[in-house]
Amino acid sequence: MTAKIIVIDYGMGNIFSICNALEHCGASVCLSSDSREIREADRLILPGVGAFRDGIENIKKQHLYEDILIFKDRGRPLLGICLGMQMLFSTSEEFGFWDGLNLIPGKVVQIPGYGIDEFSHKIPHIGWSGINPAKEPLQAWNNGLLASTQPGSMVYFVHSFYAVPDNRDNLLAVCDYNGLEITAAVQKNNIMGCQFHPEKSGKIGLSIFNQFMRI
Amino acid sequence: MACLRLIARLDIKGANVIKGIHLEGNRVVGDPGQLSEKYYDQGIDEIIYMDAVATLYGRNSLQKMISKTARKVFIPLTVGGGVRSVEDVQSLLSAGADKIAVNTAAVKNPELIKNMAEKYGAQCIVLSIEAKKNRGDGWEAMVDHGREHTGLNVAAWAQKAVRLGAGEILLTSIDRDGTRKGFDIELCRIVSENVPVPVIISGGMGKPDDLKSVVVNGKADAVAMADILHFKRDDLDTIKEHAVQGGIKVRYDS
Numbered sequence: 001m002t003a004k005i006i007v008i009d010y011g012m013g014n015i016f017s018i019c020n021a022l023e024h025c026g027a028s029v030c031l032s033s034d035s036r037e038i039r040e041a042d043r044l045i046l047p048g049v050g051a052f053r054d055g056i057e058n059i060k061k062q063h064l065y066e067d068i069l070i071f072k073d074r075g076r077p078l079l080g081i082c083l084g085m086q087m088l089f090s091t092s093e094e095f096g097f098w099d100g101l102n103l104i105p106g107k108v109v110q111i112p113g114y115g116i117d118e119f120s121h122k123i124p125h126i127g128w129s130g131i132n133p134a135k136e137p138l139q140a141w142n143n144g145l146l147a148s149t150q151p152g153s154m155v156y157f158v159h160s161f162y163a164v165p166d167n168r169d170n171l172l173a174v175c176d177y178n179g180l181e182i183t184a185a186v187q188k189n190n191i192m193g194c195q196f197h198p199e200k201s202g203k204i205g206l207s208i209f210n211q212f213m214r215i
Numbered sequence: 216m217a218c219l220r221l222i223a224r225l226d227i228k229g230a231n232v233i234k235g236i237h238l239e240g241n242r243v244v245g246d247p248g249q250l251s252e253k254y255y256d257q258g259i260d261e262i263i264y265m266d267a268v269a270t271l272y273g274r275n276s277l278q279k280m281i282s283k284t285a286r287k288v289f290i291p292l293t294v295g296g297g298v299r300s301v302e303d304v305q306s307l308l309s310a311g312a313d314k315i316a317v318n319t320a321a322v323k324n325p326e327l328i329k330n331m332a333e334k335y336g337a338q339c340i341v342l343s344i345e346a347k348k349n350r351g352d353g354w355e356a357m358v359d360h361g362r363e364h365t366g367l368n369v370a371a372w373a374q375k376a377v378r379l380g381a382g383e384i385l386l387t388s389i390d391r392d393g394t395r396k397g398f399d400i401e402l403c404r405i406v407s408e409n410v411p412v413p414v415i416i417s418g419g420m421g422k423p424d425d426l427k428s429v430v431v432n433g434k435a436d437a438v439a440m441a442d443i444l445h446f447k448r449d450d451l452d453t454i455k456e457h458a459v460q461g462g463i464k465v466r467y468d469s
Contacts, residue, residue: 014308014311014312014313016285016308016309016310016311017285017289017311017313020285020286020289020311021289023286024286024287024289049335049336049338049339050335050336051336113411120411122411122412122413122436123411123412124337124338124382124412124413125217126220126338126382126383126413126436127217127218127220127260127413127436127437128217128218128220128260128466129217129218154218154466154467154468156260156290156291158291158338159338160337160338177217178217197291199289200289200290200291200313201289201290202255202258202289202290202468203289203468204468205289206289
């Protein structure tokens with residue numbers, strides 16, 4: 001059965017790469033900003049590249065906030081990618097203080113320019129990092145978005161801010177950036193997010209999309 | 216330590232990938248789509264398409280090529296050459312590019328970097344610098360694929376561009392390009408130590424061991440390779456093996 005996925009089009013980010021990768025995985029993909037399509041979607045992806053404020057303002061301006069909440073209550077899978085994941089959180093400190101969608105309690109903060117080793121580091125964090133389970137046992141990992149991914153697999157990140165969930169139970173995977181533990185993926189029931197870009201993470205990224213279609 | 220990013224650089228002229236020496240005297244080396252897919256399958260981390268003549272002839276011909284590649288290659292794709300406006304950025308992103316490299320137009324109008332970064336985010340905007348050693352002890356930024364002088368000091372220009380919003384720097388040594396003599400380590404170090412954003416060094420990779428010195432001494436965050444891959448002097452597996460032996464982390468697919 002072909003998985004049907006709605007990718008929310010709210011005017012932010014490189015949605016073409018996401019659509020290309022999902023189609024490559026055999027999904028039937030539809031870009032949409034239509035209320036009804038989003039509310040009644042089978043699976044939903046919230047993409048996003050750029051500034052938090054612009055993203056959340058665009059979502060509110062197009063009245064997509066309510067649609068996403070209604071979708072969420074149906075219990076179907078939602079995946080936020082990069083800024084899309086950050087917007088799932090309660091608040092962000094990116095150039096000000098902004099409210100997010102509040103689907104996962106927590107906040108988005110800046111990656112410090114100095115590591116815990118006290119050396120300065122390049123920001124944004126651009127490149128490939130290994131992702132690992134945030135906690136033992138591996139139950140959450142083995143049953144969720146990353147069920148088909150080996151711990152330690154490398155995926156592509158590009159970001160200057162990162163999310164910190166209030167409840168570590170929502171933390172699915174982390175990566176190390178110069179000694180700092182950075183949230184790589186989160187999951188709270190049917191709400192999932194990844195800071196990295198599955199659509200740009202080669203074969204491993206494609207396998208994560210395949211897993212999302214099986215959930 | 217983060218993984219060193221290994222990037223395949225494809226200089227494009229018309230429908231072909233070309234390779235020259237000092238950005239001149241170009242030889243046709245293959246088809247952009249085929250080479251991209253080959254390097255992707257081998258495990259390259261990113262791909263750069265650089266239209267070598269777009270600035271010269273004032274045209275943009277990369278869109279079709281990009282959208283074809285973006286359907287088959289699922290790693291970051293940077294595109295540059297002849298990008299003049301925010302509209303150019305939009306059309307390249309719509310074709311499937313992830314990052315846009317800008318050089319000549321940014322030198323003419325530095326505010327363009329700001330306009331692009333504000334609209335698409337700093338992570339999307341790569342400042343491309345073509346550096347040529349001058350008679351003193353510095354490097355001059357060149358434009359139009361290394362053909363025209365600007366009088367700009369490379370390190371100062373890099374700093375200014377980052378303040379305006381460039382999220383990454385693609386630093387090409389014209390002196391080393393295509394020579395196989397190794398990277399310009401001093402050039403890389405001077406830029407990398409003076410900007411807070413990642414630096415991709417390009418030009419001169421002669422052998423796999425050249426990676427270690429440019430990372431350790433040159434502080435490179437990523438390396439762009441062309442000649443060494445296009446002419447099959449070494450394959451990516453060998454390059455990665457040498458990197459790992461030299462204590463440098465690289466990405467493996469599984």
